[in-house]
Amino acid sequence: MRPSDQFPRPARRLFLASIPVVVVVGLVGTFAVALNDRSTDLPSVLVNRPAPNFTLPPILATGVPGLGRADLLGQVSVVNVFASWCIPCRDEHPLLVELKERTGVRLFGVNLKDEESNATAFLEELGNPYDAIGADRDGRASIDWGVYGVPETFLVGADGLVLRRHVGPLDRASLDEFVAAIAREKDPR
Amino acid sequence: MAIELGHFALVLAFAIACVSAIGGYFYWRSGERIALVLGQSAVLQFILVAIAFAALIQAFVKSDFSLALAVNNSHSLKPLIFKISGVWGNHEGSMLLWILILVAFGAMVATFGRRLPSDLMTLVLATQSLLVAAFAGFTLFTSNPFERVVPAPFEGNDLNPVLQDIGLAVHPPLLYMGYVGFSVCFSFAIAALISGRIDQAWARWVRPWTMLSWTFLTLGIAMGSYWAYYELGWGGWWFWDPVENASFMPWLAGTALLHSALVMEKRNALKIWTIFLSIITFSLSLLGTFLVRSGILTSVHTFASDPTRGLVILTLLALVIGGAFVLFALRASSLRQGGLFAPVSREGALILNNLFLASALGAVLVGTLYPLLLDALTGTTISVGAPFFNLTFGALMSPLLLVLPFGPLLAWKRADIVGAAQRLIGAAALAVSCTILVAGLGGVSISLAPLGLLLGFWVAFGAIAELIDRSKMGRIPPSESWRRLIGLPRSTWSTALAHFGIGVTVLGIVATSAWETELVTTLNPGDNVELSGYVIAFDSLAQVPGPNYVADEGHFTVTSPAGDTRPLIAERRTYVASGMPTTEAAIETYYFSQLYLQLGEPLEATQVIRVWHKPFITLIWFGAVLMAAAGVLSLSDRRYRIGLPRTGDGTVRAPAE
Numbered sequence: 048m049r050p051s052d053q054f055p056r057p058a059r060r061l062f063l064a065s066i067p068v069v070v071v072v073g074l075v076g077t078f079a080v081a082l083n084d085r086s087t088d089l090p091s092v093l094v095n096r097p098a099p100n101f102t103l104p105p106i107l108a109t110g111v112p113g114l115g116r117a118d119l120l121g122q123v124s125v126v127n128v129f130a131s132w133c134i135p136c137r138d139e140h141p142l143l144v145e146l147k148e149r150t151g152v153r154l155f156g157v158n159l160k161d162e163e164s165n166a167t168a169f170l171e172e173l174g175n176p177y178d179a180i181g182a183d184r185d186g187r188a189s190i191d192w193g194v195y196g197v198p199e200t201f202l203v204g205a206d207g208l209v210l211r212r213h214v215g216p217l218d219r220a221s222l223d224e225f226v227a228a229i230a231r232e233k234d235p236r
Numbered sequence: 237m238a239i240e241l242g243h244f245a246l247v248l249a250f251a252i253a254c255v256s257a258i259g260g261y262f263y264w265r266s267g268e269r270i271a272l273v274l275g276q277s278a279v280l281q282f283i284l285v286a287i288a289f290a291a292l293i294q295a296f297v298k299s300d301f302s303l304a305l306a307v308n309n310s311h312s313l314k315p316l317i318f319k320i321s322g323v324w325g326n327h328e329g330s331m332l333l334w335i336l337i338l339v340a341f342g343a344m345v346a347t348f349g350r351r352l353p354s355d356l357m358t359l360v361l362a363t364q365s366l367l368v369a370a371f372a373g374f375t376l377f378t379s380n381p382f383e384r385v386v387p388a389p390f391e392g393n394d395l396n397p398v399l400q401d402i403g404l405a406v407h408p409p410l411l412y413m414g415y416v417g418f419s420v421c422f423s424f425a426i427a428a429l430i431s432g433r434i435d436q437a438w439a440r441w442v443r444p445w446t447m448l449s450w451t452f453l454t455l456g457i458a459m460g461s462y463w464a465y466y467e468l469g470w471g472g473w474w475f476w477d478p479v480e481n482a483s484f485m486p487w488l489a490g491t492a493l494l495h496s497a498l499v500m501e502k503r504n505a506l507k508i509w510t511i512f513l514s515i516i517t518f519s520l521s522l523l524g525t526f527l528v529r530s531g532i533l534t535s536v537h538t539f540a541s542d543p544t545r546g547l548v549i550l551t552l553l554a555l556v557i558g559g560a561f562v563l564f565a566l567r568a569s570s571l572r573q574g575g576l577f578a579p580v581s582r583e584g585a586l587i588l589n590n591l592f593l594a595s596a597l598g599a600v601l602v603g604t605l606y607p608l609l610l611d612a613l614t615g616t617t618i619s620v621g622a623p624f625f626n627l628t629f630g631a632l633m634s635p636l637l638l639v640l641p642f643g644p645l646l647a648w649k650r651a652d653i654v655g656a657a658q659r660l661i662g663a664a665a666l667a668v669s670c671t672i673l674v675a676g677l678g679g680v681s682i683s684l685a686p687l688g689l690l691l692g693f694w695v696a697f698g699a700i701a702e703l704i705d706r707s708k709m710g711r712i713p714p715s716e717s718w719r720r721l722i723g724l725p726r727s728t729w730s731t732a733l734a735h736f737g738i739g740v741t742v743l744g745i746v747a748t749s750a751w752e753t754e755l756v757t758t759l760n761p762g763d764n765v766e767l768s769g770y771v772i773a774f775d776s777l778a779q780v781p782g783p784n785y786v787a788d789e790g791h792f793t794v795t796s797p798a799g800d801t802r803p804l805i806a807e808r809r810t811y812v813a814s815g816m817p818t819t820e821a822a823i824e825t826y827y828f829s830q831l832y833l834q835l836g837e838p839l840e841a842t843q844v845i846r847v848w849h850k851p852f853i854t855l856i857w858f859g860a861v862l863m864a865a866a867g868v869l870s871l872s873d874r875r876y877r878i879g880l881p882r883t884g885d886g887t888v889r890a891p892a893e
Contacts, residue, residue, distance in 0.1 A: 060569035067512070067561040071519075074605075075554040078526075081612035082546045108756070110839070133619055134477055164756050164846075168470060171837040171844060172819060196618045 093209045098126075098201070099191035103181025106158060108167040114155050114181030119203045123232040124153040125225065126201040127177075128189055130161045131169035133197040139216035140173045146222060147176040150229045156180040159189050159197055202228055239303055242291025243382035246332075249284035249339070250376060252277055253368035260362020264355050264431070271354035274361040275346035281368055282343035289336050292323050292381055302388035305329060305381050311394035311813050313784040321405035322395045327545075328381035330408060334525070335371050337409070337416040342368065345420055345445075352441060359427030360420070367419055370552050378545050394784065394813035403463030407456060411483055414453025415521040418486060420445040421493065422518035425511045426560060429567040434507050439500035442514065444871055446497060450490045451867030457483050458860035466823055471832045471848045473748075473856060476625040481604040482524030485597055489517040492593040495586045503583055503648060505576075508568045509590070515564060519557040520601075526553050527604075578650040585643040592636035599628040637691040637742065641698020644731050645705065663701040667693035678751050678851075688746030696739025699732045730870035737862030744828075744855025753849045758842040768849040769797035770831055777843065785809045787820075790835040790843065796826055806835040828852045 093099075098119055105113035119126070127143060129136045147154050156177035158166045163182065170177075183189050192201070202211035202225060211228055213221050256277040263270045295303045296319045299312040309326045310319055324333040342364040349357055375381070424442045428434045460483065465473040474480065493513040500510045526549050577583040603620045610618060641663060645656040671689045680686060704710075706728060707721035755767045759774040766772070775791040792804040806822035822833040829851045836844030 058569075061565060064508075064565040064568045067516075068558065068565055071554070071558045071561055075550060075558070077609050077612040078550050079547070081608055082550065108839075108844070132621060134475070135619070164754070165470070167756070167844075168834075168836065168846065172817070174817075 093193050093201075094212055096209060097207050098203050098209050099188070101181070101188040101191055103157065103183055103188055106163050106166055106180055106182050108163065109170055109175055109177075109180055111175065111177055112179045114157065114179045116207070118155065118179060120205065120207050122153060122205050123229060124155055124203050125229070126155045126157060126192075126203055128157045128159050128183075128192070128194050128197055128199045130159045130197050131165040132161065133159075135216040136198045137169075137173065139198055140176075142217045142219075142222050144174050144176045146217075146225060150226055152229050153178050157189060157192070157194075158182050159194070160184065160186050200225070202232075204232060238291045238294055239300070239382050239384065242288040243380075245284040245291070246288040246372060246376060246382070249281045249288070249335075250369060250372040252281055252284070253365040253372060256281075256365035257362050257369055260358050260365065264358040264362065266358075268354045271357040271361075274358055274365070278339070278342040278346040278361050278364065281365070282339040285332075285336050285339045285372075288382075289323075289332055292329060292332065293320055296320065296323050299392065300388075301390065301392055302384050302386070304383040304385045307385055307389055307392045309395045310392040311784055312391060313812075314395065314400065315783055317402065317405055318395065318400045322399075324408050325395050325399040325404050328375070328379045330412075331371065331375045331379055332381055333408065334412055334416060335368065335375060337412045338364070338368055338371065338419060341417055341420050341445075345423075349441070353433070355431050356424075356427050356433055356438075356441075359430050360423045363423035363426045364419065367423075367556070370556065374548060374552060378548050392813075394811060397785070397809065397811040397816045397818045398467060400784075400811075401463065401467055403459065403467060407459045407463055410452055410459055411456030414449050414451075414456050414490075415483070415486060415524065417445065417449025417452055418490060418514075418518040418521050420449070421514040422560070425514035426563065428511060429563050432567075434511065434571060436501055436504050439497045439510060443494070443497045443501060446490060446493050446514075447867050447870050450487070450494055451864045451871070453483070453487050453490060454860055454864045454867065457487060458857045458864075462857050466821055467818075471821070471834075471850065473853070476603070476622045478604050479524070479528050481600050481625075482520075482527050485600055485604075486517050486520040486524065488593050488597040488600065489513060489520055492590045492597070493517050495589050495593075499583050499586050503577065505583060506587070506590075508571055511568065512564065513590075515557075515560045519560070520597075522553050522557060526550060577648070580646070580653050581651045582643065582646045582648045584651075585639065585646050588639060589636065589643065592632055596629055596632040596636075599632060600625065603628070634687070634691060637695050637738070640695050640735060640738070641701065644699075644702045644728075644735070659705045660698055660701055662704075663697035664694065666697045670697075674747075678747075680750075685746055685750035688742065688750075692739050692743035692746055694739070695742060696736050699735035699739060702728070703732050726869050726873040730866045730873065733869060734863045734866035737859040737866060739859070740855050740862060741859030744852050744857075744859060747852035747855065748850050751851045752853075755847045756836075757845055758839055759845045760842050765845070765847070767831075767847050770849060771795040772831075772833065772845075772847060774843070774845065782809065784813065785811045788835065788838075790822075790845075792822065792833060794824060794831060794833075798826075804831075804833055806833050808835050808837075825854060828854045828858070830854060 098116060100116050102115035103113050105111065118124075125146065129140075143154065146152065154177050156179070158180055160183065166180075166182070181188065192199075196214055198216055200213040200217060201209055204210050210232070211225070213225070217225070256274055259270065260274050292303075292305070294300075295306050296310050297316065299306065299310060299319070301307050301310075305323075305326065305328055309322045309329070314322065322329075324330045342361060345357075345360060345364065349360070352360070421442055424438065424445070428438050457480075460480070461473050464475065464480075465471065493510065496506045496510045496513055499506045526546075603624050607618050607620055641660055642653070642656050645659055646653070667690055670693045671686055674689055675686045678685075703721065703724070706724055707717045709717045709721070711717075712720075753768045755765060757765055759765065761774055761776050764771060764773045771794070773793045773795075775793055778789050778791070780787050780789050786809070788808045790806045790808075792806065793801055794804055795801045802824055804822040804824055807820035809818050809820060810816070811818070819834055819836075822835075824831045824833075829849065830853050832848040832850055834846045836846060838844070
């Protein structure tokens with residue numbers, strides 16, 4: 048045994064060998080938290096504030112126009128940030144199609160940091176529910192929106208105020224919340 | 237009736253597994269008799285679970301829609317093969333497949349492990365039974381595949397169309413055989429820790445099981461990658477999807493285990509590390525199962541997400557893995573290390589291999605779990621993408637590939653690095669000239685391509701260099717060296733073949749990343765386009781009904797640069813029951829390269845067509861097949877068939893080198 052050893056050797060070994068146990072306990076704890084707390088509605092500084100100013104070019108092959116702040120005014124709309132490289136977006140996409148079908152709300156897409164061809168292929172494969180898509184090639188506009196994960200979905204009122212923000216893929220429950228919120232906006236009684 | 241019989245068989249298997257586990261842990265010192273009982277119990281568990289599984293298959297084949305699982309995942313018009321594979325294309329059925337393979341491995345250990353000392357055998361089978369009990373219990377209580385529906389509907393909801401493919405029939409069973417096979421290594425590790433039999437003989441018994449599981453896992457991952465490539469229709473072959481990572485992590489750990497068990501078997505060193513790897517490899521398989529089955533990560537592989545189910549499987553996971561590591565912490569600290577060696581030696585090289593593989597594993601693990609941990613701790617949701625993985629994984633693999641050819645040429649204990657380098661000069665020269673030639677012909681489109689090519693050629697030629705060196709080719713008469721070459725042990729051939737396979741895979745990855753070409757255009761029938769010398773003529777578009785879908789078929793004729801013409805058909809399908817669209821790409825192979833053609837959505841009167849030319853892409857999977865073949869070759873090596881040593885008293889014969 049070297050004199051510099053702080054522990055007698057077996058004790059140090061025990062310490063090293065216990066590390067995996069600690070790691071497992073830590074991981075299991077966080078998994079349990081993650082499983083129980085699946086809510087993805089995040090507070091946003093943007094909620095009840097005007098949507099940021101932006102103008103984004105269209106993706107030509109999709110056949111729908113580009114997107115800017117002016118498009119959001121006049122009636123209630125939903126803005127969804129998506130990308131072909133984002134796997135949760137694939138998962139969420141059928142729900143967006145359903146949202147469009149159920150409410151007929153104006154649905155806008157912000158295509159984040161994507162190749163034009165990939166985004167087109169993504170929409171060709173899964174269908175295109177968007178009324179307009181802005182190609183946010185460098186992610187500048189998404190930063191203004193405070194997006195830090197893809198997908199994110201916003202509800203914007205007719206006056207251009209952001210009403211709601213959902214981070215992560217929509218699921219059945221959050222879809223229903225959106226549908227209800229849209230109905231409330233359209234008919235404030 | 238058959239359904240109830242199957243259900244009953246599974247319940248019985250569960251009960252027997254419980255008894256086996258408890259009995260085994262209590263009486264493992266009692267010698268031959270208890271080992272015999274547990275062996276029979278393992279075989280019985282296999283028969284019972286096989287009956288349960290057969291019951292499900294017959295319900296799917298007969299389209300028995302009184303079974304809830306069949307209603308949700310089958311359709312009477314589905315082709316027979318997809319009716320069968322539909323059994324495991326869902327959560328409940330895939331759990332049962334998992335258990336079936338688990339009990340099959342248990343039965344195999346009981347059958348082929350007759351030479352094992354009875355205490356080790358008892359503990360191994362008890363641990364296997366514990367796993368069976370845990371997972372059969374999970375299946376029965378939270379996700380019972382045998383539930384009935386009253387009244388039975390006339391037609392089923394059909395299987396997710398993406399899964400209606402021959403890939404589903406092959407990929408999950410292969411992958412599970414790999415995943416679950418590592419349970420044997422896990423059980424051996426637990427048995428070793430309890431009984432204290434941690435020696436060279438143990439490593440020799442564990443290695444064939446590691447090799448077998450690793451071979452299946454290699455094939456399973458390669459198959460999954462090829463399936464994603466042709467079915468998802470983007471022409472990508474690896475996405476760093478969390479679930480792909482979940483299958484890749486046990487592969488990395490298993491590869492490290494193969495190499496460290498070799499050191500333990502030959503030199504009685506790295507014992508604690510090898511035991512640790514045995515536990516971690518299976519733990520990662522379980523983690524993969526958990527990540528997929530709990531729906532905690534959203535992925536293309538998620539069939540169902542149900543938080544309660546997730547919590548139950550998490551608890552199982554915590555008990556199995558946590559228990560194993562507690563045992564490890566208590567016992568490993570009292571182990572004595574043996575087998576001294578110099579840093580430059582075969583052992584040293586294998587440790588280097590393990591260090592790099594473990595670091596790469598750590599990188600993949602962090603990348604996969606980081607979004608999840610961040611979400612749980614801070615509520616922030618992010619996505620870790622391919623750039624992170626490509627950078628970290630590439631940076632860790634490059635040095636490993638660089639030193640790889642040296643490993644097999646180094647001697648045990650203390651080696652001559654200069655001598656090894658001299659023997660590799662030929663391979664290095666050949667690799668450099670091939671790289672210059674290929675990069676010259678192909679043009680350098682991405683800056684790292686030449687480096688990648690160099691590594692690929694270096695590993696491939698380095699693997700052959702070992703064979704040439706061992707057969708003394710060029711130094712003795714050809715007939716004599718041929719005789720030597722044939723006479724080399726199969727393990728040597730296996731090493732060379734596996735390493736050659738890695739080189740081939742690397743070359744495929746580099747070539748297709750560097751020189752892939754892509755074209756998106758709109759075409760009318762009668763139009764032509766050209767891509768990388770291939771002329772693609774769009775002949776016609778026709779609507780064709782399939783068994784449970786309608787398809788738009790695009791007929792194409794492709795003229796290759798060599799002048800031959802071949803017909804291609806790309807499809808766009810809409811499934812009747814679910815209304816879901818899928819695309820079936822047309823893929824044509826020219827030597828090792830492929831032309832990948834996809835029919836997109838109609839745009840007004842024309843069709844959107846996407847074409848890729850993917851040079852040497854098949855090398856990626858061909859290399860994986862070579863690695864798997866090497867695994868099979870190694871399993872047939874004579875040292876696993878005859879002359880198994882008795883318990884480790886240091887009398888293991890020196891390897892025939």
